[in-house]
Amino acid sequence: MLTYPNIDPVAIHLGPLQVHWYGLMYLLAFLCAWGLASYRAKQRDGWTSDMVSDLVFYGALGVVLGGRIGYVLFYEFDKFLEN
Secondary structure, eight states: OOOOOOOOSEEEEETTEEEEHHHHHHHHHHHHHHHHHHHHHHHSSSOOHHHHHHHHHHHHHHHHHHHHHHHHHHHSHHHHHHO
C-alpha cells in the first residue's frame, strides 16, 4: 500500500488569518517574474522598470479577479443568480 504525506494546506495561522501554500507559491512566482523581467529590462532596450512593475501589478490583479469570477461562475453560480 502506498503512503501519502499528510501535509496541512495552511502554511501559517495568524489568528483568524490563514496563509495557504498555494498563496505562497503565487507570491513566489510573481516575485520571480518581477525579478527576471527587471533584470531583462536592464539588459535590453524597450522596457523600463515602471513598465515591469505595472505588468506584475496588473497580472496579479488579473489572477485574483479572474480566480474569484471563475469561482462564482463555475461553483457558486446558483447563489450568484439568487442575489
